[in-house]
Amino acid sequence: MNMNNFHYIRKSPRRTDGELIVTGRARYTVDIDLPGMLYAKILKSPHAHARIRSINTGKAEELEGAKAVVTGRDIGNRRFSFIDTPAYPADQTPLAVDKVRFIGEGVAAVAAESEKAAEKALSLIEVDYEELPAVFDPEEAMKEGAPIIHEEITPNTTTAWEDFGIPRAKSRPYKAHHNISNRVFIEHGDIDKGFREADYVREDRFVIPSTAHAALEPHAAVADFQPTGKLDVWLSHMGFEHKRFWLAKLLGIPLSNVRIHKTYVGGAFGGKISLFAYEFLAAYLSMLTRRPVKTILTREEVFTTCPSARRMIVTLKTGVKKDGKITAQHVRIIDDVGAYRRSSPTALYLTHVFRNPIYDIPNIRHEGYGVYTNKIFTTAKRGHGLQQMIFAVESQLDMICDALELDRLEIRLKNLRKKGDVLPNGDTLRSYALPACLKTAAERIDWRRKTSHKKPNRGLGIGTASMFSGAHNFPFASAATVRLNHDGRVILYTGQTEFGIGVETVMAQIVAEVLRCPLKDIIVNAGDSEISPHDIGNWLSAGMFVSGEAVKRAAVDLKTQMLRYASEGLGIPDSDLEFENGWIISKSDDSRKCSFSDISRYGIQMAGGDPLIGKGFTKCVPEVYFWKGRYNKTASLTSGKGRFTEAYGLAAAMAEVEVDQETGKVRVIHLVVADDCGTPINIKSVEGQIVSQAVMGIGDVLFEEVRFEKGAVLNPNFLEYPIPTASDIPKIDSIIVDSYEPNGPFGAKEVGETSRAAAIAAVANAVCDAVGGRIFSLPFTTDRIKKALVAREKRKS
Amino acid sequence: MKRSMVFDVNGNKREVLVSPNQTLLDVLRNQLHLTGVKEGCGLGECGACTVLLDGDPVKSCLILAMEAEGKKILTIEGLAQGRDLHPLQKTFMEHHAFQCGFCTPAMILTAKALLDRNPEPSRREVTRLISGNLCRCTGYKDIIEAVMRAGDALRNKVNDDEHE
């Protein structure tokens, strides 16, 4: 494939829907206003762990303006979760039924004529709690005698995985011994042999707290239950299939009755993936009242009742030869899950899978526990467990270099995998430009010179990361359709969600490239569950690789049909025809051509009106079959065996920082991020993604932490949870390295999440280099840096 | 106690029934249906609710509706002149200065306030003024570029107008 011959991709057209955004017309869920709409609010538990003795809603129900009041007991034991499998059945209900397990858990909900009335109604609900001892630290929670957060979890329906049709095992009760919610054990090679072969072994423990997504649009939902029995929903989300499935299941209505409408989403970053209680409650209250119901969480509620990124303790024991070649790595992770398990099984598995493509480590043991604590649960944030793992691995690699006096760039280059490598689980690295990422970044930041002539108070650091391009989750595939309109323009139907990636533009570019027609002739209809075909969702890093490929195939299908008509109509063989600039032209005589609208007319004249509709789909991992006899090649979350994804995105970052030795304040001087995303479909958009991720990464290292005390979030607002402002950004270079993923649409694969994780590691390593000591916990606030500086001085004397 | 008030919004006089404890943001979004202005936090910490009040960028979630009586309010909906987009709207599109777009109306209005007051700002001045508007998506680089280029465009337009 000639990468220089693209007409519409590898370019930077501006967003086709840009006018909507700059004029304020883009409609977000918070902007939806329906006639007769009610407002819903949720009464939240002030206790971290308590039994609900009784709830009295009488006064609330009598309030003028209150239209419905519900409690957990009214709704009952309807269970849901992010991951719901026979081994790990769902453990959460939309409102607490018998007991609450975190501060902020909903115990009752109200729908009223106004927000004010809803708030008043909440204040009239009387709840009698019996406080229980609570536990907040995961290592404490695992000890004998710790408060039990979940009694035996007995499924009362089939689990979601069974509903999807996957497993043969039936669901069974789960007993959370020692508050362990789930576990993982992945092994390849021989870990003991690996350590015996090592010349140097070290073990370190890293603590990564939760950081918030802090999307500017708060979590919100509007639900409108129709007299026909259909449910219309508007959500601030990342993919409609998952939401639709859970809403239908919990409400007890057919899946096809749930329609998720297209909305613009004001940022998501992983924080809006799976079903939330407030979404179900909006729908449930709408069913009860037969009126539209809107609920918008306050910013404080977003911080306290919606999950932030995972809290993890990563212990790494690594063995290397004296030349730096890694022989063995033993990873132990404690995932502080919070009150409900949600996606911990996936995350523990992903912490291994995500880092696996980077370094070729022959002997690995990766084990972990999810542990319940009485805090808000957690979720993915631009990489599910990725940044936590990368911080640990990359930090320790630098420590190994310090101990053995090895070069920090060389050690990484020496341990990298190679293009074409097959990973222990069977995934193949058909595109792998990580060496180029490292070398390009090193050149751009002037690594050699700056590390050999280090200025005082300055430090440099490196980070590398990798990320999947889609993986297995319902519906396991994406599809798209493309329709030729009579005026020669084309409508693309895709299920993707717009939360900042510029979906419509990028997908239009793909169609345009196939059909070789102007971008303006492609109309994209995206994100409506009833109009669009299946979509795997934009939360699995699958938007480009899976959904983009489906779009490409649909366009190719349409092109084939159009070519046939053009060939027939013009009397010219296929092989002599080409698509160019919205026309189909003879290669040998360019006066012989037809337009797209000619094709449509031809279809009417010659075929009595045959419509031209292209259809395409792709699965995230084509070779995986769940029920092929006894053959099951899909990845097991617990053992890590089995195929996982078709392509990995990769990135390397390098940072230069200056640290004020007296105060510990950090100035990031330069951050370079080099991303291997295969072919960048829209170059400016990709660069924007990289910068976005890098800036978020700076926040992760220097400022951001969701702080808890006795289960209460101490900083649930934008002042106390500081995200980077325009005044906080350093010089950032974003580089797209040359690469091509053969199985991706026009060579494209995942972009961006690797940039953030790599940037976090690079900045963290740079700070530790400047400090001359290691800091094992994020974030590196100035007081922690100062502590490390003091410790270094003590060591010197 | 609710009373009738006339708001001067985007050059139009709009009469609304308002109570003292309503913020300007509330009235703009929920009574005048100008949903371009957004609520990101309600406490004046994120800037998503920025509108122009007599040309000054203000956080409308911190302003009582009644304080805005007699003042000229400009929201994003009032920026374009009929079919002609404001140079800022054009440069924001050209320079990919948004991703999810939620902070964009506020960013554009803040930038307009700056350019109206200072037609030739330095990059530093632009950075300073927009620093009160949080963006979680873009990393700000492209936003600053878009504002600088809009400044250029506005100055050229003025030069063109002067020559006529």
Place this chain on the structure above:
Amino acid sequence: MNLLPDFEYRRPKSLSGVLSALEESQGKAVLLAGGTDLIPRMKLGLEQPGWIIDIKDVENLRFITIEGENLTIGTLTSVHTVAKNTLIKTYFPTLHEAAVATASEIIQIRGTIGGNLLQETRCNRYNKSETWRHAFPPCLKTGGKACNVIKGARTCRSVYCGDLAPALLSLDASVVVATTQGEREIPLNEIFTGNGTSPFSLNKTDLVKMLKIPLRKTRGRYKKFRLRETIDYPILGIALSVDDAGRGYLVLGACGPRPLKYGFSTPEEAADIPRKAFEDMKPIDNMPLPPRYRKHLVRVFAERVLGEIIF
């Protein structure tokens, strides 16, 4: 949405109008200028006035002029105007720097010097919504008997976080206050009580009309330490002003319920201030960074700022 409680709203056109509205409200009124401190507090349920008296239409409260031996600044002058004023930049660089460092520029445009001065003290257990605070008992600042930061504490040590006050104090400023009983001038130092529960000695019915700063050429700095480069309140603020005779003040801000003022007339006296300030500073765990670290910062910053200006 965070909802505001119900209240009466008045916008008098004159100072006498404000004073008579204050009387009419029978102690239930608060004054509204820019609103950047008051409105968030009301949304969090920390303040529930029966009346709001908006003073923005009162004439002759926006000015920066020389009056006799003083520079006078009207209370409604925006922080942004203070930051841009060349007289202030020339004579009182500390005040200039403090204005530039206040919050973010967009808040500076709205916020007034009077409002910035009279901002309420802050604490990470206090500046939270009503719902959040329900998980803890009412504290000394919200009418309760306990402190939620230091068990058993008898006085409230919420932190005064204004940037302008330390600068103004370093310049020996005073305030002119209009009351129903006439006007009076008070040295700025005397309006701070040092008690977080009620940080100002002024009555709720007192209207600060203007600030007066003795006009003389000073050298100085305002150093602000905060997490980000904008928006954030100070974790620590240090203002230093010195006149041509070598006399001046170093003032600590964000160190406790009131700024701490240290005078000096010789370099030797000045050199001793970092040690004194370090000893006097008794921070508690109610701010974004730990108390011991903030104490350490006092010494570092005091020495740095003295080093830049005096030594």
